[in-house]
Amino acid sequence: MSTEHDRTPTPISTPITADLLRGALELEHTAHGVLPHRLPARARAQCADGQLAMVESQPSGVRLALRTAATAVELDVLATKRVFVGVPPRPDGVYDLLVDGRLAGRASVTGGNTLTIDMATGTAEHRPGPAGTVRFSGLPEGVKDVEIWLPYNETTELVALRTDAPVEPAPDRGRKVWLHHGSSISHGTDAASPTTIWPARAASLGGVELVNLGLGGSALLDPFTARTLRDTPADLISVKIGINLVNIDLMRRRAFGPAVHGFLDTVREGHPATPLLVVSPIHCPVHEDTPGPSVPDFEAMKAGTLRFKAAGDPAEAASGKLTLNVVREELSRIVAQRAADDPNLHYLDGRDLYGEADFAELPLPDALHPDAAAHLRIGERFAGVAFAAGGPLAR
Incomplete structure (x- = not known):
């Protein structure tokens, strides 16, 4: 054509x-x-x-x-x-x-x-x-x-x-609307095309209409983003939280938990019973146990390659700095706590979408973002977990 x-x-x-x-x-x-x-x-x-x-x-x-x-x-x-x-x-x-x-x-x-x-x-x-x-x-x-x-x-x-x-x-095909929020990975960084970013791939496989609020570098638990999710019509919702908070070293563990609660409270004001899936970060070795911020690797850039590295000290996690493992621990705890009164709230460990074995096969080219093949894999796994029969976002 x-x-x-x-x-x-x-x-x-x-x-x-x-x-x-x-x-x-x-x-x-x-x-x-x-x-x-x-x-x-x-x-x-x-x-x-x-x-x-x-x-x-x-x-x-x-x-x-x-x-x-x-x-x-x-x-x-x-x-x-x-x-x-x-x-x-x-x-x-x-x-x-x-x-x-x-x-x-x-x-x-x-x-x-x-x-x-x-x-x-x-x-x-x-x-x-x-x-x-x-x-x-x-x-x-x-x-x-x-x-x-x-x-x-x-x-x-x-x-x-x-x-x-x-x-x-085009006419309304009667599909459920899936509203998703996340970081640059959800935004699509390094995917091959707009229909092969992982949320688009997952939506296609799941037979749902995507509204993608993946915002590169900007999934920061901002109240105005929570209000946007609250006010946007949707049948299914997911929020992928964590990597950007570590990337820019935005908050400490003490602030993170209440901020997540507040974000979810706001979303629930507009969608009190909508299936809501909280997704933690995928595997990312530079920040698994090392806090942010993420900074450009200028030595790599001298060779013409865009790469990032963690500038924090692993010891700082003890004083409350966020790492990906800390984020996952807190998100799992928060969802379990809230689910007692909110049966439509669910948790998914991002490493089930892209884990250590995936990194060994399809490493993150710039140390933060999946490549085109990994986007497809993440989308296919998300569809298989979230949209399949019995999944948290099953239609």
């Missing part, structure tokens, strides 16, 4: 409105078009962190969902792409085309804005660039459901949608 290089005319232009999108909580109108957000404006207004602003505007799990007889679809976009100083440029973000639920094409868009990040100085420079076009043609004749999954790792303003036949919102 041809992509952006095939220039067959697509004469019908359709405004991009919220009813054509799934996985976004809000659309912001910009000078260029519309920008999908995964946190609402009220939440964004409560935190000025640049990392959070960047990742919530990266449309992980967001997709155009159309019913159409079109055989060609063209989407103009203005992407913002990240470049890290001292590290080879990352590939352009990927757009996945699904026709009637099956992968039918994959493409990227050149150009766009550039955000150059210098991890040595903690600075970032934004340079504007041109919009680009992603095009899929040769789609099957006849009416069908078409989804275009947006890149999980590029802020993406949607400028224009053109087709060679009218479009309308």
Whole structure:
């Protein structure tokens, strides 16, 4: 199926409105078009962190969902792409085309804005660039459901949608809505494409509709995130907690337990009986018993490789610093305590999704994030544990 290089005319232009999108909580109108957000404006207004602003505007799990007889679809976009100083440029973000639920094409868009990040100085420079076009043609004749999954790792303003036949919102397939929150691993870092990040893979296998609030570097038990989960309609909910709290050395054990309780209390205000799964961190050797913060490995960067290491001291765990093992111990205890009065609350040890044996076979390339193959494995295991008959999120 041809992509952006095939220039067959697509004469019908359709405004991009919220009813054509799934996985976004809000659309912001910009000078260029519309920008999908995964946190609402009220939440964004409560935190000025640049990392959070960047990742919530990266449309992980967001997709155009159309019913159409079109055989060609063209989407103009203005992407913002990240470049890290001292590290080879990352590939352009990927757009996945699904026709009637099956992968039918994959493409990227050149150009766009550039955000150059210098991890040595903690600075970032934004340079504007041109919009680009992603095009899929040769789609099957006849009416069908078409989804275009947006890149999980590029802020993406949607400028224009053109087709060679009218479009309308894809119908509701009657699937349960799965609302998930987690860190950069849930966000999709280092997955091959937007439909192969582990939550998307799990959702596909589980037959559920994904709303992904995986927020790279920003799963920090923020009250505004808890309120967003509370206020978002969902049939099934999961929260993956821990690695980011260790990454930035945000809190101590004394604060962690009450913060988890408060986060879950808020979610339960809006979803008092919804199946809710708490997932602890996957296996990550650098932080199993060593506190954060995580810092760039500048020696590796001199060789052109992006890697991280733990800057804490294992002895500091005794004074309350968080490690992954401490986090797992606390989460298991908290869920067991609450489950006595909340039978729809469940716990999953993240090492059941990716453990020591998996690390030996599929090591974390930058010491923190799974590679593309590991994303698929995690998604398949999550679906097998959570969505299968008798699982905590069984439909």
